[in-house]
Amino acid sequence: MTSEPLLRLRARPLRIVLAGHPNVGKSVLFGRLTGRYATVSNYPGTTVSVTSGRSIVGAEVCDVVDTPGVNALRGTLSEDEAITRRLLLEDDVDVIVQVGDARNLRRVLLLTAHLAEFEKPMVLVLNMVDEARAHGVDIDADALSAFLGIPVVEAVAVEGRGIAELREALGRAAVPDFPRPAADATAAWAHMHAGRYRRVRARRTARLQEKIARASRDPITGIPILIAVLYVFYLFVGVFGAQTLVALLEEDVFGRWINPAAIAAFGWLTAPGALAPVTALVRDFFVGEYGLITMGLTYAVAIVLPVVTMFFLVFGFLEDSGYIPRLAIFSDRLFRAMGLNGKAVLPMVLGLGCDTMATMTTRILGTAKERLIAILLLALGVPCSAQLATILGILGGVSAAALLTLFGVVLGQLFVVGFLAGRILPGERSEFVLEMPPIRLPQFRNLLVKTVWRVRWYLGEAVPLFLIGTALLFVLDRAGGLTLLTRAAEPIVAGLLGLPRQTAQVFVMGFLRRDYGAAGLLTMARDGLLTGSQSVVALTVMTLFVPCVAQLLMMVKERGWRVALAIVAFVTPVAVLTGAGLNGAFRFFGIGF
Amino acid sequence: MVRFGSSALASEDEPRMTATGTRLSDAPAGTRGVVLRIVGAPPASVDRLTALGVSKGAAVTVLQTYPAFVFACDQTELAVEPAVARTIVIEVLP
Numbered sequence: 148m149t150s151e152p153l154l155r156l157r158a159r160p161l162r163i164v165l166a167g168h169p170n171v172g173k174s175v176l177f178g179r180l181t182g183r184y185a186t187v188s189n190y191p192g193t194t195v196s197v198t199s200g201r202s203i204v205g206a207e208v209c210d211v212v213d214t215p216g217v218n219a220l221r222g223t224l225s226e227d228e229a230i231t232r233r234l235l236l237e238d239d240v241d242v243i244v245q246v247g248d249a250r251n252l253r254r255v256l257l258l259t260a261h262l263a264e265f266e267k268p269m270v271l272v273l274n275m276v277d278e279a280r281a282h283g284v285d286i287d288a289d290a291l292s293a294f295l296g297i298p299v300v301e302a303v304a305v306e307g308r309g310i311a312e313l314r315e316a317l318g319r320a321a322v323p324d325f326p327r328p329a330a331d332a333t334a335a336w337a338h339m340h341a342g343r344y345r346r347v348r349a350r351r352t353a354r355l356q357e358k359i360a361r362a363s364r365d366p367i368t369g370i371p372i373l374i375a376v377l378y379v380f381y382l383f384v385g386v387f388g389a390q391t392l393v394a395l396l397e398e399d400v401f402g403r404w405i406n407p408a409a410i411a412a413f414g415w416l417t418a419p420g421a422l423a424p425v426t427a428l429v430r431d432f433f434v435g436e437y438g439l440i441t442m443g444l445t446y447a448v449a450i451v452l453p454v455v456t457m458f459f460l461v462f463g464f465l466e467d468s469g470y471i472p473r474l475a476i477f478s479d480r481l482f483r484a485m486g487l488n489g490k491a492v493l494p495m496v497l498g499l500g501c502d503t504m505a506t507m508t509t510r511i512l513g514t515a516k517e518r519l520i521a522i523l524l525l526a527l528g529v530p531c532s533a534q535l536a537t538i539l540g541i542l543g544g545v546s547a548a549a550l551l552t553l554f555g556v557v558l559g560q561l562f563v564v565g566f567l568a569g570r571i572l573p574g575e576r577s578e579f580v581l582e583m584p585p586i587r588l589p590q591f592r593n594l595l596v597k598t599v600w601r602v603r604w605y606l607g608e609a610v611p612l613f614l615i616g617t618a619l620l621f622v623l624d625r626a627g628g629l630t631l632l633t634r635a636a637e638p639i640v641a642g643l644l645g646l647p648r649q650t651a652q653v654f655v656m657g658f659l660r661r662d663y664g665a666a667g668l669l670t671m672a673r674d675g676l677l678t679g680s681q682s683v684v685a686l687t688v689m690t691l692f693v694p695c696v697a698q699l700l701m702m703v704k705e706r707g708w709r710v711a712l713a714i715v716a717f718v719t720p721v722a723v724l725t726g727a728g729l730n731g732a733f734r735f736f737g738i739g740f
Numbered sequence: 741m742v743r744f745g746s747s748a749l750a751s752e753d754e755p756r757m758t759a760t761g762t763r764l765s766d767a768p769a770g771t772r773g774v775v776l777r778i779v780g781a782p783p784a785s786v787d788r789l790t791a792l793g794v795s796k797g798a799a800v801t802v803l804q805t806y807p808a809f810v811f812a813c814d815q816t817e818l819a820v821e822p823a824v825a826r827t828i829v830i831e832v833l834p
Contacts, residue, residue, distance in 0.1 A: 218791035223784035250815035254793045282815060334795035360817070361803070364810055476808040476819050488821065489808060578785055579808065579821040582792060 160201070161209040162239050163317065166231060166262060167246035168254060169216025170584050172274045174198075175304040176246055177213040180313075184600050185213050187593055188466040196507070197234060204317050215510075218254075220261040221330070226510045226518075235265050242320045244313070246272045249279035249301065252286060252345045256337035259295065260328055268320035269297045272313060276301045278585070283348035291344040296324035305590060360586045363473050373477070376470070380461055384532075385539025388457030393540065397449040409433065409440045428625075437624055443617030446666040447610045452602070454536035455662075459601045460594070462500050462532070467589035467597075471496055472581060479579050485524075485562065486569020487517050488579035494521050498529035502661075502694060505529070506701045513577025519710065520568045522702055526694045526714050527721065528561045533662030538686050541672045545679040549740040552729075553683050557690050560725060608697070609660060616659040620652065643727040645734070646685055647676050654688070660695045679740030680733045684726050691722035762832050764802065765809065765825035771802040773830035775813070781827035789828070792818060800830055 163180075165173045174185040174194055181200030198213040214234060215227040224232060235243065245262055247255030255273070262269060273279075273286060292299035298316035302309025328336035362368040413430045417423065434441045465471055474496065479489030490512060498505035502525050509521040530538060542550040569576070623629045629652060633640075636651035644650075653671065657664025668685055671677050677685060694702070694715075702711040732738070761776045775798045778786050789795070793814050803817070804810040809825040811818055 219787060222787035222791075248815075251793065253798065253814055254791075254816065257791065257793070279815075284815065334790050335797070338795065338797045364804060364819075366807060472819075476804075476810060479808045479819070479821055483821065489819065578788075578824050579819070580785075580788055580792065580824055581819045583810070583817040583819055585817075 161207055161241045163209050163242045163244055164212045164214060164235060164240050165244050165246055166214050166235065167216060168218060168248060168258060171246050171248045172304045173246045174213055177211060179304055179307055179310045180211050184596060186597065204314050225513065240267055242317060243267050243269045244272060245269060246274055249273040249276045249286060250282050250284050253337050253341040256340055257333060260333045260337065263323040263327060266322055268322055270316050270320045271297055271299045273299060273301050274304050277303045285346045287344050294325060297321050356586045363470060364476050369477065381539060383461045384454065384457045384536050385543050388454045389536045389540030392453035393450055396453055401445050401449045406441050432621055437617055437621040439614055439617055443614045446663060447613040450666040450669060451533045451662045455532050455605050456602050458532040458536060459598045463594050463597045464589050467587065467594060469584040469586045472583055475581050485565030486520055486576050488576060490579060490581050491521050494525065495529055498525045499535055500532050502529055502531050503698045503701045506698060506705055514575050516572055516574030517576055519572060519706065520565060522706060523568060523714055524561050524565055526698065526702065527564055527718050528557045528691050530690045531661055534665045537665035537669045541669055541682050541686065545682060545740050549679055549683050553687055556687055556725065556729060560691060612660050613663055616656055616663055639723060644684055644688060645730040646681055650685055654692065657689050657692060658695060664689055680738065683740060684730050687729055688722050688726035691725055760831060761829040763826050764811065764828040764830055765822055767802045767832065769802050769804055771832055773800050773832045775800055776829045776831050778827050779829055792816060794828060
């Protein structure tokens with residue numbers, strides 16, 4: 148590698164793999180090298196799949212590959228670690244760039260020893276040197292480079308510092324030439340050499356970040372902080388997003404301008420005589436009861452978009468602050484009763500953003516049993532962002548008691564099912580060991596980029612499905628299928644659940660996308676078709692009901708058809724029976740909201 | 741080849757260390773110490789702790805003991821369940 152000039156044209160682009168511990172900034176570096184965005188957060192496990200992009204180094208085009216973080220590459224490996232290991236073993240890897248947290252030289256060197264076994268040219272990036280210095284850690288990068296036999300670059304990737312140096316160092320990448328330690332002596336080897344090349348000065352008094360970190364994990368201050376966080380979250384998403392912004396967009400922008408304009412535009416489309424039914428059909432297809440514009444687009448843009456945008460913004464802030472993993476400290480005991488451990492709080496909370504992505508994040512859990520339970524719970528009762536916001540939007544307008552009833556029932560259901568699954572399913576749970584990321588003030592730029600990126604993803608993913616769903620409903624309605632379906636579901640919907648008959652179609656919409664169904668419920672509630680108690684029953688069933696198509700496909704991808712179908716077969720009756728029980732209880736005790 | 745007399749992942753039956761040390765789970769918040777060894781943990785658990793930096797010689801500070809056990813190891817903050825804290829033996833520093 149060192150003897151070959153970079154300017155020689157290769158048969159294929161140089162392949163550079165970024166590898167390193169979780170949460171050390173690999174994705175930030177990836178973004179800086181390629182100009183492509185990879186989701187960046189402040190907790191381990193944000194990157195769950197391999198992303199690649201192009202970068203120009205010297206005069207050469209390179210493929211840069213971002214990988215999920217690893218703690219080890221030999222011994223007992225997690226699913227993520229196995230993925231990264233397989234990738235590194237491939238022949239076409241030309242350079243491994245190890246990204247390490249400069250504060251933690253011991254761990255960095257431990258992983259360097261593992262990576263050196265792949266016998267590929269390497270560069271070591273010591274990232275976050277600014278934080279390391281603030282912690283009193285100084286590293287002699289030159290001496291370390293001489294010892295390891297590879298270039299060592301210091302960087303602050305979020306500020307773009309050290310990137311030019313890294314590009315330059317890539318040309319000098321070399322196979323490490325230090326004497327490899329024996330497998331069982333690697334930890335001691337890393338300890339000794341970290342001590343040799345690192346100086347740790349006495350620390351200054353606790354910084355603000357550490358005070359916040361302490362307050363957020365100590366139960367006495369941590370629980371009130373959690374309640375405050377949830378409340379602020381509710382204010383932003385449930386009140387400002389689901390009420391203020393939705394009202395503005397739906398009633399003013401769509402209600403007064405877009406829809407009347409669209410209806411007027413299609414109003415011109417009337418042909419006389421024999422063609423009249425055709426033009427009427429076309430008109431209804433776009434602006435009728437199940438019109439692409441009046442229903443599909445209105446739901447997607449006026450009802451769900453403002454809600455998910457607010458959600459992504461607040462959620463992104465929490466992600467980048469490093470707060471979310473600290474919830475594991477409080478919930479570990481609870482999750483252990485369910486055959487999981489505190490780490491499971493990560494996929495569960497991420498599920499509030501999108502259950503489909505969260506299903507993928509279950510890979511961070513230690514055992515197959517834990518992953519299965521987590522996927523089951525996500526499918527059963529973790530509402531996704533848009534759904535959560537519509538719940539807040541509908542029940543926030545009913546009463547706090549209605550909201551608490553719904554969350555009480557759903558959380559209770561999750562706990563009971565988790566508790567039983569933990570006992571019935573075969574397999575082991577792993578021990579709770581989780582690294583806490585440092586508390587940081589989120590960077591406004593990353594927050595903005597991440598939110599915009601996620602909103603664009605939402606628009607690309609959801610809007611087409613909303614439109615397809617609406618078109619499907621339109622066809623079903625015209626073919627008389629909707630009436631048939633509503634009638635067939637009547638014994639369950641009207642009888643067992645005590646809901647208006649047309650709620651059946653909302654449940655069908657909910658399968659296409661949970662938020663689509665939730666938006667349908669919101670419209671029904673707005674039109675006064677649902678009482679407070681009916682809203683609670685309908686939303687509870689919708690929350691527990693089958694996952695959306697995307698989530699189902701992800702479940703199939705992660706766990707196979709049999710498991711996915713078994714989960715659906717389990718979740719559906721549970722949802723209906725819970726709704727029926729709730730409806731019965733409301734009637735029996737005469738509870739109304 | 742760099743080799744050391746003893747492995748950092750010394751097992752329970754290593755005689756010269758058994759007399760000293762405190763289990764991390766017995767240490768109150770604020771305790772400072774150095775990791776001596778990991779005992780009674782399955783190999784997978786030892787692997788994971790080692791990868792996170794918990795191995796012989798690492799400096800530890802106990803930050804919190806309830807509801808989960810939280811400690812700083814070198815520059816890493818780790819939360820573990822009590823059963824895991826029991827397997828980590830430290831030498832308490834004054």
